Amino acid sequence: MQPALRTLNMWPASPNSTRKITIATLAFIVCCLLSTARILSYAPKSGQLPAEAVHLSSDQRFAALKLALPQQGIVGYIGDSVSPAEYYFTQYALAPLIVDHSISHPLVVGNFSASQPPAMPPDHLRKVKDFGNGVLLFANKDVQ
Amino acid sequence: MALVLAAFLCVASGFALASLTVLRGSSFATDLLLRASMSVGYGLGIFSVVFLLCRIFSVTKLIAVDGAVFVLLLGLSVVFRVRRGPGVSIAPTGTREPTWLRRLLASSFCVALGVAAYSAVRRALAHPHGDGWDAFAIWNLHARFLFLGGSHWRDGFSALIPWSHPDYPLLLPGAIAHFWSYLGYDDPRVPAVIGLLFTFSTIGLLFSALAILRGHTPALLAALALSATPFFIEQGTSQYADIPLSFFVLTTIALLCLYDDRSVSSSAPRRLLVGAGLAVSLAAWTKNEGLLFLCAILAVRFLVLLRPRFLRRASAPQNETRLESWIAFGILLLAVAPGVLLIAWFKHSLAPPGDLFSDPATSLHRLLDPARYWAILKWYVKGFLRFGNWLLIPGTLAMLGFYLITRNPTCRKPAPGVRPSVVALSLTLAGYFAVYLITPYDIYWHLRFSLTRLFLQLWPSAIFLFFLTVPLSSNGPEA
Numbered sequence: 120m121q122p123a124l125r126t127l128n129m130w131p132a133s134p135n136s137t138r139k140i141t142i143a144t145l146a147f148i149v150c151c152l153l154s155t156a157r158i159l160s161y162a163p164k165s166g167q168l169p170a171e172a173v174h175l176s177s178d179q180r181f182a183a184l185k186l187a188l189p190q191q192g193i194v195g196y197i198g199d200s201v202s203p204a205e206y207y208f209t210q211y212a213l214a215p216l217i218v219d220h221s222i223s224h225p226l227v228v229g230n231f232s233a234s235q236p237p238a239m240p241p242d243h244l245r246k247v248k249d250f251g252n253g254v255l256l257f258a259n260k261d262v263q
Numbered sequence: 264m265a266l267v268l269a270a271f272l273c274v275a276s277g278f279a280l281a282s283l284t285v286l287r288g289s290s291f292a293t294d295l296l297l298r299a300s301m302s303v304g305y306g307l308g309i310f311s312v313v314f315l316l317c318r319i320f321s322v323t324k325l326i327a328v329d330g331a332v333f334v335l336l337l338g339l340s341v342v343f344r345v346r347r348g349p350g351v352s353i354a355p356t357g358t359r360e361p362t363w364l365r366r367l368l369a370s371s372f373c374v375a376l377g378v379a380a381y382s383a384v385r386r387a388l389a390h391p392h393g394d395g396w397d398a399f400a401i402w403n404l405h406a407r408f409l410f411l412g413g414s415h416w417r418d419g420f421s422a423l424i425p426w427s428h429p430d431y432p433l434l435l436p437g438a439i440a441h442f443w444s445y446l447g448y449d450d451p452r453v454p455a456v457i458g459l460l461f462t463f464s465t466i467g468l469l470f471s472a473l474a475i476l477r478g479h480t481p482a483l484l485a486a487l488a489l490s491a492t493p494f495f496i497e498q499g500t501s502q503y504a505d506i507p508l509s510f511f512v513l514t515t516i517a518l519l520c521l522y523d524d525r526s527v528s529s530s531a532p533r534r535l536l537v538g539a540g541l542a543v544s545l546a547a548w549t550k551n552e553g554l555l556f557l558c559a560i561l562a563v564r565f566l567v568l569l570r571p572r573f574l575r576r577a578s579a580p581q582n583e584t585r586l587e588s589w590i591a592f593g594i595l596l597l598a599v600a601p602g603v604l605l606i607a608w609f610k611h612s613l614a615p616p617g618d619l620f621s622d623p624a625t626s627l628h629r630l631l632d633p634a635r636y637w638a639i640l641k642w643y644v645k646g647f648l649r650f651g652n653w654l655l656i657p658g659t660l661a662m663l664g665f666y667l668i669t670r671n672p673t674c675r676k677p678a679p680g681v682r683p684s685v686v687a688l689s690l691t692l693a694g695y696f697a698v699y700l701i702t703p704y705d706i707y708w709h710l711r712f713s714l715t716r717l718f719l720q721l722w723p724s725a726i727f728l729f730f731l732t733v734p735l736s737s738n739g740p741e742a
Binding site for chain 1: 360361364367368371374375378379381382385386388389396399400403404407408411412413415416418419421423424426427480484487488490491492493496497651652653654655656658661662664665668669671
């Protein structure tokens, strides 16, 4: 016997073992094909709106602001969303700038709902520019 | 054009490295598939490390460095070329299954693979920035810092943005940033394509490694099982790092099993150990969980050194002497060393401390809470039964049923390499368990959002070891 074959799990073939393997293989194939059907049914359909359109829109929303900011460094952040997602999107769009979720920086990025931008700048902040779509740039009067 | 050049240098470097670290075995097609599958992971690993080193040493001529690396690896692969010899193939070629069943199995695999490819491509198109927060908030964000940061690339590891996990290793971000540098802009298709490549390379690797060790029928069954796992396909396009990690875990296990199998019968090629060492260090360079796996692998290989019968059947010949075993372990350590040094430098000099070990006193208190053990155990059992998002019958149960039907009480000893690999995976799972015990986050939140992905990291290797063990074999080799 070839030496390496000693290491494999083999036993003499018999009609019974062949039948067992046939049954097991068939059942396993059925299970896998059922699951394959699920993979097919979960595949996004044609014309479906990309779920991550929000990423693209974030990059676009902050494009003008990014040009107005320094290329490196740290800026502050203020927003009206309870979810941290908006802050994360802002950081992703403005990288390689570090966006700190704090207003203790000379420049602070404002990320507000496009339909309800703040009428007045938050305390300690002075509006530098409104880029539209709820994106604003503030300066912190108390931090140089 | 730049992208084509980058892709060529990446895959060709990976292929040259794979050719250096694996042996010629089985048929030409299987051999080629094994090396091609490995070349994706190795190539992206090389690209990641090269990019980081260029950043550290402020080297701007990336293409020159890539070219030099490729030429070096190509030269080494030519010098140390392995010639195919007689008796190298160890896979049994004659199978006892009826021909119609083998054809049905092959057809089913083709259907599953086609559906998986279709679904994966559609998902990648629908989610160009990845599917889930970790894709953009961790991996692609780090890639943006590395690529766009210029001389300030270290800003991405600021403690001001701890939610982006700046302590996570850089295999994916580095490789993505490397491709972006060729393109000149941060094209979101790059991470999407890398995700697809890792997904289908894992299937190719699983198939080819098993085909070499056990023949085509177990290889087809294993590849079918992986292709038919919905969660594997979903995560493959999510742009998370779990599938790349699963790829490197499988590469490590497969190469070690190949080595152990041959060390029983003849002098095993130690280049397999080099390949396994590189793969396990790339696993650690992919995710922190990979570090856990690296420790588990080294601990188990050390155990094998102390207790050789742990590896082999009692009746099998032991060709390797004590000295040779120590040399083999030393080679594995040497292969792991560069990666470990890089990770140690990264953790020490670049990354801020991770969040898991921030409060040792509270962690100790959590370790003594029996309710946490019970909660994690329940989630482990639940995860095992539901894992993979299969339709009607979970894959784990399908495999259990397969084993119960085909098991043979007279054939109890596993193939060499299986036992240490199973212990290494079990140790890794135990490590995950320990991390959940001390997690500073809400334990149910943490389990809910990570446990199935942790299982997924080990899933391809579990399938590999299962079909390496299950007694589904031949009457013997064809003459």
